[in-house]
Amino acid sequence: MTSYNKKSVEDIDVSGKKALVRCDFNVPMKDGVITSDKRIMAALTTINYLLQHGAAVILCSHLGRPKGEFKPEFSLAPVAERLSKVLERPVAMAKDVVGEDAKAKAAALRPGEVLMLENVRFEPGETKNDETLAKAFAALADIYVNDAFGSAHRAHSSTAGVAAYLPAVCGFLIQKEITVMGKALADPKRPFVAILGGAKVSDKIGVINNLLEKVDTLIIGGGMSYTFMKAQGHSIGNSLCEEDKLDLAREMLEKAKAKGVNLLLPVDNRAGDKFDANCAVQLVNSDDIPDGWMGMDIGPVSEELFCNAIKGAGTVVWNGPMGVFEFDQFAQGTLKVAAAVAESGAVSIIGGGDSAAAVTKLGFGDKMTHISTGGGASLEFLEGKDLPGIAALNDQ
Numbered sequence: 486m487t488s489y490n491k492k493s494v495e496d497i498d499v500s501g502k503k504a505l506v507r508c509d510f511n512v513p514m515k516d517g518v519i520t521s522d523k524r525i526m527a528a529l530t531t532i533n534y535l536l537q538h539g540a541a542v543i544l545c546s547h548l549g550r551p552k553g554e555f556k557p558e559f560s561l562a563p564v565a566e567r568l569s570k571v572l573e574r575p576v577a578m579a580k581d582v583v584g585e586d587a588k589a590k591a592a593a594l595r596p597g598e599v600l601m602l603e604n605v606r607f608e609p610g611e612t613k614n615d616e617t618l619a620k621a622f623a624a625l626a627d628i629y630v631n632d633a634f635g636s637a638h639r640a641h642s643s644t645a646g647v648a649a650y651l652p653a654v655c656g657f658l659i660q661k662e663i664t665v666m667g668k669a670l671a672d673p674k675r676p677f678v679a680i681l682g683g684a685k686v687s688d689k690i691g692v693i694n695n696l697l698e699k700v701d702t703l704i705i706g707g708g709m710s711y712t713f714m715k716a717q718g719h720s721i722g723n724s725l726c727e728e729d730k731l732d733l734a735r736e737m738l739e740k741a742k743a744k745g746v747n748l749l750l751p752v753d754n755r756a757g758d759k760f761d762a763n764c765a766v767q768l769v770n771s772d773d774i775p776d777g778w779m780g781m782d783i784g785p786v787s788e789e790l791f792c793n794a795i796k797g798a799g800t801v802v803w804n805g806p807m808g809v810f811e812f813d814q815f816a817q818g819t820l821k822v823a824a825a826v827a828e829s830g831a832v833s834i835i836g837g838g839d840s841a842a843a844v845t846k847l848g849f850g851d852k853m854t855h856i857s858t859g860g861g862a863s864l865e866f867l868e869g870k871d872l873p874g875i876a877a878l879n880d881q
Contacts (some may be wrong), residue, residue, distance in 0.1 A: 491663065492654040494531060494630055500539035501596055504835055505626035505654065506531065507643050507874075508547035509858065510564045514618035519563055522571075524635075526539060527582040529571065531632045532599070532658030536572075541594040542570075544631065545582075545602040545643055553609030565601040576601050583621035584607045591625040605643045619646030632656025635859035637874030638866075648877035655878055658858060663875060665855040666802075666866055669834055674799030675701060678831070678865025680791070680822060682707030683805025683839060686730045691868035692804065698738050702747040702794050706783050706807035707820060710751050712764055713738065722756065749794060753784030755808070755815060755866040762812040783818035792825035801826050803837030804864065806843045819843050827852035836863040869879055 494504075508528045513520045528544075535542050537834070551559040562578050569576040576599045579587040583602070602625075605611045619642040629651040631637070636644050637659065643651050647653075655663070669677075679700045681689055687707045698704060705713060711724035716734035741748035751771045757764035757779040768784050769775065783791070795801060801805035803826060807818035826833050827849045835844050835853050838860030843851055857863035865872060 490881045491660075491875065492881055493660045494534055494654055494656055496630065496881070497652060497654055499523040499535055499628065502540050502627040502813075503543060503591065503594060503625070504535050504540045504630050505622060505647065505651070506535070506630045507633045507636070507647075508544055508546045509562060509635040511548050511635065512564060512572060514548075514563065514734070515560070517563060519567055522567055524858070525564060525571065527658055528632060528656075531630065532572065532578070535630070536597055539596045541596050542599045543591055543594065543602065543603050544576075545622070546608040547577075547578055547602050547611070547636065547643075548604050549606075551604060553606065554613070555607045559604050559606070561601055561604050563783055568599070568601070568751065572599065574599065579603055583618065583625065587625065590685065605641070609643070612639070614642050614646045616642045616646060620643040620650055622647040622835045623650035626651060629653040630656050630795045631656045631878060632872055633874070634659050634662045634857070634862050635858065637869070637872040638862040640873035644874035645877040653878045655859070655875070660876065661855065662857060662859070662863075662866075665832075666834055666857070666863070669800050669802060669832060670699060670867070670869070673699065674832055676798050677800045678702045678704065678715050678795055678798040678802075680706070680795070680801065680803040680826075681805055681832055682709065682807050682819075684708035684725060686712045686727055686734060688864070689805070690733065691870070692864060694740075695867065695869040696802070697736065697737070697744055697746055700746055702749065702798075703741060704749045704791050704794060706787070706791065706822070707805050709805070710771075710783075711780055712752040713750055717731055717772075719767045719772035720774060720776075721780065722776055724756075724774055724777040724780040737739050747794070749781075749790060751783045751787040753779035753786045755782040755784055755817070757815070760809075762814070764785075766814055782815035788818055789823040791822055795822070795829050795831075798829050798831040801829060801833045802867065803834070803838070804838075804840050804867065809841075810843050810846075816847070820847050823847050823849045836860070836867065838863075848873070
């Protein structure tokens with residue numbers, strides 16, 4: 486596994502340098518208007534540090550999936566406009582990624598000035614980690630700063646390729662991700678409790694395997710728990726189940742036993758008669774969900790069981806909700822678990838994606854030690870995989 490002891494912007498002299506900064510400006514948009522600028526605001530610490538220390542800043546990012554061609558609806562121009570307001574200085578917008586306009590504007594850029602390149606995915610070579618494109622990125626700047634954790638699990642030209650041709654360091658966002666999550670996995674404060682939810686076992690096989698080597702307690706809720714129930718021979722009605730993963734679920738249960746890991750599954754569930762916000766609801770035992778009904782959330786006894794395990798934890802890692810939290814009547818389990826994590830006093834790490842959305846929506850965001858900015862990247866990190874965008878950076 487990669488050493489996550491990487492140089493950051495604070496470890497090099499940036500004064501008078503042109504810094505190419507890979508950000509995650511993949512913001513939600515509707516009709517050309519940004520609906521949440523959370524990712525833009527998250528990038529400010531690194532951008533402001535560079536500006537205050539005399540660097541000229543060239544920003545780049547992807548937005549959506551334009552598939553290697555220029556599509557105006559995926560332009561980063563609205564992001565540049567929003568950034569110039571919050572930075573209170575102009576952010577120049579290049580008409581292309583590494584073309585004539587970008588080259589000319591980058592060449593003319595002075596310390597304290599900011600330039601935004603067009604969407605890196607307008608270049609067909611970006612997702613192929615094309616070497617020529619990586620060199621073209623490098624030619625624009627003197628140093629490379631990666632601060633896009635959400636894309637760090639992708640080996641693309643702007644996330645990994647360019648790092649071969651410039652001094653390459655991480656920004657503050659990535660630094661926090663690898664410091665907090667890296668320490669939790671390498672040297673956790675114990676007891677170490679992991680909570681996994683979400684729909685599918687198949688998405689989390691690697692994570693379960695890696696965590697079973699490290700944790701004291703593993704809590705499994707959400708849709709994936711029904712595959713484990715069925716693997717033990719229980720009736721699960723119409724609940725979500727991956728039939729082809731039953732053997733694997735049995736293996737995981739055996740592995741937990743062999744490792745002495747306390748593996749907790751729901752003992753009761755809130756079940757619905759159809760997948761609908763307004764369905765009929767009944768409380769059922771997890772090992773006997775009636776035909777025609779599907780488990781949609783953990784029940785009150787499971788909540789208490791899970792919350793008691795979380796109470797005394799030293800470190801908690803949570804990825805995936807306990808139920809269909811977007812339906813109000815099935816948000817209870819996720820809410821109770823979020824409250825328990827918030828009140829536990831543990832080092833609490835929330836993997837990105839749905840768990841981050843749930844914790845934020847339920848109002849516990851500011852009570853967590855760390856909410857990851859990358860869904861797929863944080864899963865791969867918890868799996869113990871090398872993240873190419875981080876592996877490519879210079880070691881301390």
